[in-house]
Amino acid sequence: MSAARTIVHLASEMTPLAKVGGLGDVVGALAPEQARRGHDVIVALPAYRTLALPAGWTRVAADGCDLAWGLGREAAAFEIAMPPAEQVATGPAHDGAPAAPAGAAERGGRLRVMLVDHRGERRFFDRPGIYDDPLRGQSYADAAERFLFFARAALEGLSKLGARVDILHAHDHQAAWAPCFMRTQLAERRVFRDTATVFTIHNLGYQGIHDPWVLGLAGFGREVFYPAGPFEFYGRVNDMKVGLSFADLLSTVSPRYAREIQSGGEFGFGLEGVLQRRSADLRGILNGIDDVTWDPERDRFLPEHYDRERPEGKERVQAVLRKECGFPATPDWPFIGTVSRLVDQKGFDLFEQAEADLLRIDARFVVLGAGQPRYQELFTRLMIQHPHRVYYRAGFDERFAHMIEGGCDLYLMPSRYEPCGLNQMYSLRYGTVPVVRATGGLADSVEDFDPEHRSGTGFTFQRYEPAEMIGALRRALTAWRQPPVWRELMHRGMSRDFSWRVSADAYDRLYDDARAKLAREGQMTLESLRAQA
Ligand code: ADP
Ligand code: GLC
Numbered sequence: 066m067s068a069a070r071t072i073v074h075l076a077s078e079m080t081p082l083a084k085v086g087g088l089g090d091v092v093g094a095l096a097p098e099q100a101r102r103g104h105d106v107i108v109a110l111p112a113y114r115t116l117a118l119p120a121g122w123t124r125v126a127a128d129g130c131d132l133a134w135g136l137g138r139e140a141a142a143f144e145i146a147m148p149p150a151e152q153v154a155t156g157p158a159h160d161g162a163p164a165a166p167a168g169a170a171e172r173g174g175r176l177r178v179m180l181v182d183h184r185g186e187r188r189f190f191d192r193p194g195i196y197d198d199p200l201r202g203q204s205y206a207d208a209a210e211r212f213l214f215f216a217r218a219a220l221e222g223l224s225k226l227g228a229r230v231d232i233l234h235a236h237d238h239q240a241a242w243a244p245c246f247m248r249t250q251l252a253e254r255r256v257f258r259d260t261a262t263v264f265t266i267h268n269l270g271y272q273g274i275h276d277p278w279v280l281g282l283a284g285f286g287r288e289v290f291y292p293a294g295p296f297e298f299y300g301r302v303n304d305m306k307v308g309l310s311f312a313d314l315l316s317t318v319s320p321r322y323a324r325e326i327q328s329g330g331e332f333g334f335g336l337e338g339v340l341q342r343r344s345a346d347l348r349g350i351l352n353g354i355d356d357v358t359w360d361p362e363r364d365r366f367l368p369e370h371y372d373r374e375r376p377e378g379k380e381r382v383q384a385v386l387r388k389e390c391g392f393p394a395t396p397d398w399p400f401i402g403t404v405s406r407l408v409d410q411k412g413f414d415l416f417e418q419a420e421a422d423l424l425r426i427d428a429r430f431v432v433l434g435a436g437q438p439r440y441q442e443l444f445t446r447l448m449i450q451h452p453h454r455v456y457y458r459a460g461f462d463e464r465f466a467h468m469i470e471g472g473c474d475l476y477l478m479p480s481r482y483e484p485c486g487l488n489q490m491y492s493l494r495y496g497t498v499p500v501v502r503a504t505g506g507l508a509d510s511v512e513d514f515d516p517e518h519r520s521g522t523g524f525t526f527q528r529y530e531p532a533e534m535i536g537a538l539r540r541a542l543t544a545w546r547q548p549p550v551w552r553e554l555m556h557r558g559m560s561r562d563f564s565w566r567v568s569a570d571a572y573d574r575l576y577d578d579a580r581a582k583l584a585r586e587g588q589m590t591l592e593s594l595r596a597q598a
Contacts, residue, residue: 067573069103069174070231075219075240077212078195079108080355082116082146082178085195086406087352087487088237088267091318094355095572098565100176102573105228109219111190111211112144112182121149129184130221134214135282140184141218143225147177179226181219189214202438209275212239212304213283220246223256230260232576237266238273241308242283245295248311248589250284261579264312266305268484269326269334270410273304289591293598298335309339311589314579315347316572318485319506323349325482332482346582348575351509352485353565359470359491366467373559376496376552379471386472389465390431390456398427399545401538402473402497404466404488407436407444412479412502412529417443419531424454426538431473432457433465470495475541479526479534483507489523493558498544498551499523500537510563514544514554522558 078084080093092108100106110116118124129142183189189211192198198205205211216235220243223230235243244262251257277290279302290296295310309315317323325332327340327347340347357363361379362372368385371378383400387393405411416423417440423430432444432455444457458465470476476492478501485506489499493511501507503525514521524541526533544550587593 067577069105070576071105071228072099072107072232072234072576073223073230074106074108074234074236075216075243076108076236077111077215077239079110079178080358081119082110083113083195087485090355090487091267091352092236094353094565095569097176098353098569099572100174102569103174105175107177107179107223107226109179109181109215109222111215112142112180113195114191114193115195116180118146119148123147123149124180127179127222128225130218130225132214132217132221133284139214141214141221142182142184143222144180144182145177146180147175179219179222181215181222183211183214183218209273209279209304210282212273213242213279216240216242217246217283219243220251220254220257224251224254227256229256229258232263232579233257233260234263234265234572234576235308235312236264237268238271238304238308241273241304243308244311244313244589245307246283249591252588252590261314261576261583262312263314263316263575263579264308266309266315266317266326266484268410269305269317269332269336270482272306272334272336274298275302275304277302291595291598295594303336306336306339309336309343310594313346313583313589314575315340315343316350316575317347318349319351319509320349321508322482322484322505323347325505348571349509350568350571350575351506351563352487352490353568354487354490354494354563356494356564359467359494361471361495364467364471366464367471371496373496373556376555376559379496382468382471383473386431386468389468390429391452392429392456393453398429399474399542400431400472401428401475401477401500402431402469402492403434403477404469405434405436405478407434407440409437410481410483412481412534413437413440413443415479415529415531415534416440419535420447422531422535423538424451426535426542428475428538428542429453430455431469433462433469435459435461470497473497474545475500475538477534477538478502478507479529480504480507481529486510490561490563493522493561494563496555496559498541498554498558500534500541501525502529502534503527510561514540516544516550519550519553520557522554522561 076092078089080089124146127143131138369378369381447455448457476497476499483505492499511523512521513525524537526537
């Protein structure tokens with residue numbers, strides 16, 4: 066294990082405090098795992114109104130400050146939230162808290178969350194939604210400003226805390242400006258003098274692209290806006306590109322996705338050239354899963370528990386799920402589940418195109434998710450037309466997500482692209498055999514079933530076509546009809562280890578390498594980046 070360090074994560078989500086998708090799960094599991102390893106870990110998170118602080122956590126105010134902001138100033142406020150000390154000492158007593166850093170106390174590690182608030186008139190975070198305004202179902206119009214402020218203010222808060230930061234780890238476009246501010250406006254701050262920066266891409270489909278006026282808010286003049294420079298992207302400003310340019314090292318959440326995003330526009334969304342240029346600095350580290358929260362042996366949301374040696378409990382979970390969905394009582398057909406943001410990325414247009422074939426398959430579908438109206442309407446209509454075949458629940462429902470993982474036989478994830486994906490790994494752990502498109506992290510975590518050699522953990526298909534998806538589902542159903550084959554398949558999947566330990570090792574190495582690179586090559590600056598352009 067590498068030396069204990071002060072690690073700061075900047076992220077817009079962290080479970081269970083604030084979650085929209087997998088980013089929350091990743092930060093909420095990686096940070097406590099790093100504390101368990103003896104690191105001093107701080108997660109900077111916006112102080113959303115909807116924050117759900119777990120029972121027993123403390124929350125104390127810290128000094129706030131005023132920031133220069135465009136032509137004026139904006140007020141920032143900070144609070145430090147911490148898990149209870151006894152949890153730190155005794156380990157993962159899981160009541161929905163981020164896995165408590167067991168053993169961290171002995172190793173000197175700790176976990177703190179720095180809540181970054183905005184006290185200006187517009188109250189960037191004191192709103193009903195995290196990214197989207199629930200009333201309009203759209204992103205807040207001032208999204209650019211909200212997260213730019215978050216990144217800038219978080220660094221100010223860290224400066225005030227006073228501890229030297231060894232690693233600044235920024236996640237996705239919402240935090241992407243932090244490495245830039247650290248190397249420019251705040252380069253002289255004592256706490257950041259020795260800081261290496263890492264930027265992780267969780268999803269290149271969301272980049273944060275704005276008109277150049279944001280530069281003024283960020284405190285930069287027009288002279289930094291030159292073609293192909295870090296701030297310029299086809300005449301606009303791209304948050305993700307800023308992060309990719311200034312960070313010492315880059316990572317994304319699976320090895321396959323790291324290759325795909327450099328391969329061309331389909332996965333790179335216009336940033337493939339930037340990524341190719343930084344190819345030597347980019348790693349793919351497969352996410353882990355929080356194996357305390359997602360464990361069929363102790364899942365607090367399941368009516369029955371089971372494990373790979375005694376999988377019978379799963380049938381009872383399915384019986385409860387069946388009732389909840391209003392499906393007929395006979396356990397004749399397999400249940401196929403999906404829990405997802407309903408967006409194009411996740412492959413829901415394949416559902417649309419394959420509707421007739423899907424309904425010809427002898428299976429029942431359970432879908433949980435919210436997102437684009439087009440897909441909400443599709444599943445609502447299917448449920449009304451085929452109440453015994455399709456059950457759809459809109460909205461965000463953590464308990465039901467666990468019930469789907471626990472009670473279904475198959476899990477369908479036909480993503481167009483998938484940086485990592487977590488539900489296929491939860492599914493493997495729950496004996497819910499995944500059917501996935503072989504892309505990104507899905508390809509890296511699910512191995513295609515081979516009936517001849519009786520190997521593999523799920524069913525994969527290559528081309529993004531409805532017929533391919535139906536073909537994979539048909540193969541899955543054939544295997545399901547052979548109970549001994551199916552039991553083996555479930556057992557193999559349930560035996561896979563996707564715990565965070567392996568990934569946290571890889572992040573430790575990434576941090577070591579980032580520090581070595583910084584020592585060797587020095588800090589990125591506006592000038593050094595201009596010289597490279
Ligand atoms: P992404 O981050 O692209 O949405 P991931 O597979 O990485 O995809 O993570 C999605 C996470 O969000 C999973 O933990 C999943 O269970 C959860 N999730 C998505 N939609 C819902 C929902 N409607 N209700 C409950 N959990 C959800
Ligand atoms: C993103 C990706 C997803 C990944 C998650 C966490 O939201 O879409 O594939 O698992 O981030 O890294």
